[in-house]
Amino acid sequence: MLQREHLSSPYTVRKASAYQPVVMKASLPNYTEQEIVVLDLVPDDPTPDPPAEKLVPMEELDWWENCNTGVIDPRPRAMVTFQNEFDRIYQNGGVFIIFSDGRDNQDFVLARKSEYYGFSIQEQLYYDNWSFLSTLSNLSITRDHGEEITAAREDWPLIRLLKDYLDGATFCCTFEAHRQIEKQWAVLATNKYGEAVAGYITPPEKSKGGWIFLLPRIHDKAGLLAAFLKNILPDLAPALFPHAEGQRWVHRNDYELPSVLEKAREISAIQDAAAKKVTELEKAIEAERNANKFLYDLLRETGANLVVAVQKALTLLGFTSIVDVDAEMKKAGKHAALREDLRIHDISPVLVVDIKGVAGKPADPEALQAQKHAFIYIQEQNRADVRGLTIINHQRLLPPLDRDNVTPFRKEILDNAVQLQLGLMTTWDLFRLVRGFCRHSWTPDQVKPLFYGAERIFPIPRHYEYVGIVKQIWKEAFSVQIKNGTLNVGDRISIEFPVDFDEQPVASLRLKDADVKNAIVGNEIGIFRNEASPKVKIGFSVYRIKSA
């Protein structure tokens, strides 16, 4: 269990715009000869009373602090007391490991209080909770809070160690090095805005100075420090670890076994090759994402970006004659705001397409506007073979599986769409259709006719025939309640998952513990399924794949 050996507690005072004495009781055993100093700068909860009596009488000069926060933190006074000795430790190769907190702007003064003169301030004291080492005045330390911490990308043992202990870590401040220590400063980890939340200061050049490590709030400090002292620090500050060096020199390259060196080289080569491969894959992922950005845009965008994404999706599905109405109107010098977004002229009828991204579900005018634009086009072109199609990115701020994909359109809108011969589609369904098209090599003839339908358009290709739903599941099989058509051994079926379709052959059919050649409406038929395939769930829809 955690139990604090020594508590460093600020103490509460009555909140007022007045000064109170700063009372401290520091205890640092044999501090002048220490070599590694580890500090936790986040104070404990304030105690109700000062830790000791005031050090000198009221009439003598002493530290006082403004009580405007209701808390007096005596630690800066103690830190200043030890600063010279800590500077000496640092300048002679000592190591400081600091679990950080933000820099406090406390109002300290050197003052006295007497009956005759009252309270008189002699000077302002510019010290704070980072005043234990003078070199730390070269760091900007800004109070900040968060738990998103990203280790630096460099493959360095300390960074690898820090990564292992970042689970549950938080930070209280960010760091920026001033010019004086810029060359010595390196970042170990950043917050989500790229600001340093952990870092280290290397020894000054041509000096025998030490190291300073600034760390965030690590949950397992004991584990981190033990690993740090065992695996990291002996290499950085070998003079502090005579026992480690005493055992380690035999492993220097000069004395090491050739076979060990060979293996070490192999490790290094594997690490280099893996790092190179990871970089290549990261670049490939980036390129892949950029090339298929329109698929992401179908799910998140609105306005012109969504129109571009839908146009790319339709082109991929095989439409060849798509008119960008906005561009067409601009070219003709007309106002495009009151017209449809796209027109598709591949076949008769012409499709007039309106595309919208909305935070909620589409209102009636948004869902039915395509039909209004279709009427305008009918009037303009004096032709009757024109249909409207609305494509909506509904609840676009939600991940698609969290959206209402069952009733994205109100029943009244769907009823109107039937009467008006208007197609209604969500971009989520368009996304799923594009995925299925690419994954299963569907042909344009199998998907393009869908867009000419009325009412809600689902992403089910024309060569899929609904059979029924999954009724039961076993380890290597599932049953389907046949509701439509027939199913035969040798057919191929497709199972509709929440995102994708999964196609498989029907190798055998089992009905009431007997092999059969076909199944008809009303049968609950068992179908073998490879255990390694994605797991089906009860209620999934099953389709028979009609042959070409």
Added chain:
Amino acid sequence: MFKKSQPANEQSETRPETSAPVVKYQRPKILLIDLEADVKKALEMDGYNVAAGTFE
């Protein structure tokens, strides 16, 4: 920002004191300031020469 105080009932779960850990490595001399007691115990178990103190 302040650390959370330890709940009182956790204090009673302290294990009985065992024999003092043996310092295996006299150097480096390590000073822990205002760290939890478990940190000192963990480093002492590893044989380090650890002292604990406070800026209070």
